[in-house]
Amino acid sequence: MLVTLDPRDERPLYLQIVDQVRRALLEGTLRAEDPLPSVRELAGELVVNPRTVSQAYRELESEGVIYVRRGQGTFVAPSIHPDRRERRALVRGVAERAVLDARRNGLDVDELVTMIWEVAAEEGEGSPSTSAAARGGAEGAA
Amino acid sequence: MIHGDTAIGEYAVATHGLSKRYGRESALEQVDLRVPDGAVYVLVGVNGAGKSTLFKVLMNLERPDAGSAEVFGLDTGRDGPEVRAQVGYVPERQDAPYRSMTCARLIEHAAAYYPDWDHAYADHLVRALAVRPERRVGGLSKGETRRLQLVLALAYRPSLLLLDEPTDGLDPVVRRRALALLAEHLADAPTTVLIATHHIQELESLADHVGVLRSGRLVAQMPREELQRAVRSYQLEVPAGWEVPRELEATALRRSSAGRVVQCTLVGDERELTRRLAAAGARVREVSTLALEDAALAFLPEDPS
Numbered sequence: 001m002l003v004t005l006d007p008r009d010e011r012p013l014y015l016q017i018v019d020q021v022r023r024a025l026l027e028g029t030l031r032a033e034d035p036l037p038s039v040r041e042l043a044g045e046l047v048v049n050p051r052t053v054s055q056a057y058r059e060l061e062s063e064g065v066i067y068v069r070r071g072q073g074t075f076v077a078p079s080i081h082p083d084r085r086e087r088r089a090l091v092r093g094v095a096e097r098a099v100l101d102a103r104r105n106g107l108d109v110d111e112l113v114t115m116i117w118e119v120a121a122e123e124g125e126g127s128p129s130t131s132a133a134a135r136g137g138a139e140g141a142a
Numbered sequence: 143m144i145h146g147d148t149a150i151g152e153y154a155v156a157t158h159g160l161s162k163r164y165g166r167e168s169a170l171e172q173v174d175l176r177v178p179d180g181a182v183y184v185l186v187g188v189n190g191a192g193k194s195t196l197f198k199v200l201m202n203l204e205r206p207d208a209g210s211a212e213v214f215g216l217d218t219g220r221d222g223p224e225v226r227a228q229v230g231y232v233p234e235r236q237d238a239p240y241r242s243m244t245c246a247r248l249i250e251h252a253a254a255y256y257p258d259w260d261h262a263y264a265d266h267l268v269r270a271l272a273v274r275p276e277r278r279v280g281g282l283s284k285g286e287t288r289r290l291q292l293v294l295a296l297a298y299r300p301s302l303l304l305l306d307e308p309t310d311g312l313d314p315v316v317r318r319r320a321l322a323l324l325a326e327h328l329a330d331a332p333t334t335v336l337i338a339t340h341h342i343q344e345l346e347s348l349a350d351h352v353g354v355l356r357s358g359r360l361v362a363q364m365p366r367e368e369l370q371r372a373v374r375s376y377q378l379e380v381p382a383g384w385e386v387p388r389e390l391e392a393t394a395l396r397r398s399s400a401g402r403v404v405q406c407t408l409v410g411d412e413r414e415l416t417r418r419l420a421a422a423g424a425r426v427r428e429v430s431t432l433a434l435e436d437a438a439l440a441f442l443p444e445d446p447s
Contacts, residue, residue, distance in 0.1 A: 048325060049328065105428060
């Protein structure tokens with residue numbers, strides 16, 4: 001299944017679909033020129049309003065991620081570079097949610113960033129050397 | 143009533159000051175329902191809130207005591223047959239007249255009545271909902287009756303679907319299949335859907351408009367995003383003995399407190415409410431959005447009175 005929705009996620013459903021398509025591109029489960037399910041298929045599969053799926057597809061189309069071949073369906077754009085724009089858009093979404101959550105809890109962003117490194121280290125995600133590299137990379141990109 | 147700023151445009155269903163009494167009981171009171179063309183409008187309310195009565199008035203099965211109702215601009219009382227020809231209706235309770243017919247015979251009967259009947263689609267629905275054509279209508283279980291009603295309501299692709307508790311009596315698997323069929327149905331043809339339910343959760347991702355009926359009154363009506371934007375849960379840190387200020391009383395739907403923390407559900411703009419709460423001595427610790435069901439249920443009293 002290409003897309004699954006999380007009922008606890010408070011973002012609009014169409015944005016959840018947009019993000020899941022972006023994620024599928026990053027993971028390589030969707031590649032250039034791959035077909036996407038039709039609006040009807042995805043609406044039936046997820047039991048969502050077809051307008052929600054159309055809205056998600058329109059958004060992805062306006063970003064140049066997918067395109068419509070008349071009479072044939074919707075496809076991933078041929079010149080997609082998921083490593084750049086898509087990755088950035090996905091990270092941005094995660095960051096926005098984290099910052100919003102932090103503000104609501106009366107925390108400032110520096111506290112949040114420090115704690116993200118701490119938590120990641122505890123979960124063994126970033127050994128100090130790779131964290132430093134990633135941190136350098138992130139600063140370089142910013 | 144708390145209502146959204148839906149632009150005045152085409153309404154598939156509009157009622158004007160609709161009222162209906164049964165003896166001394168008021169079933170509908172001054173209801174101004176507005177269902178935009180193409181919407182999936184979910185009408186929520188506890189049993190006896192007036193949902194079924196409203197549908198019966200729209201189908202001209204009941205006469206209102208006051209007010210009027212229009213479906214696609216047609217008066218439901220004056221133009222009953224024309225209205226009914228455009229509406230697929232799944233009633234809460236099945237009437238008895240066709241009890242001796244088999245399901246197959248009843249489907250043929252309906253096909254002959256509606257010029258736009260889609261035979262291939264009807265066959266597809268019969269299979270997808272596992273309706274057994276040879277069974278007699280009178281011997282069907284509640285769930286089987288519902289499935290047959292859904293076939294009868296959908297197969298001629300009416301412009302408006304009036305679904306009164308459409309998944310009542312269906313097991314969870316069939317429930318999901320029925321809702322998936324509805325989603326596909328909407329993708330195939332522009333259709334307005336008005337659904338009365340007390341299971342709003344299962345319709346969470348299909349609904350785009352929500353109305354809340356409480357003791358015959360429409361107490362809220364707005365687009366879904368607007369409802370979720372307007373109704374939020376606030377966690378407040380307050381001084382001892384603090385009460386919700388009188389000026390905010392009308393917007394406070396639910397509240398509970400533990401020590402110096404008060405949790406309340408408020409209606410309105412988040413920034414404005416936060417500012418007013420601060421002015422009244424309460425610090426907003428956290429604001430959270432509610433699931434559609436919780437946002438809608440916030441308008442209903444916890445103990446039905």
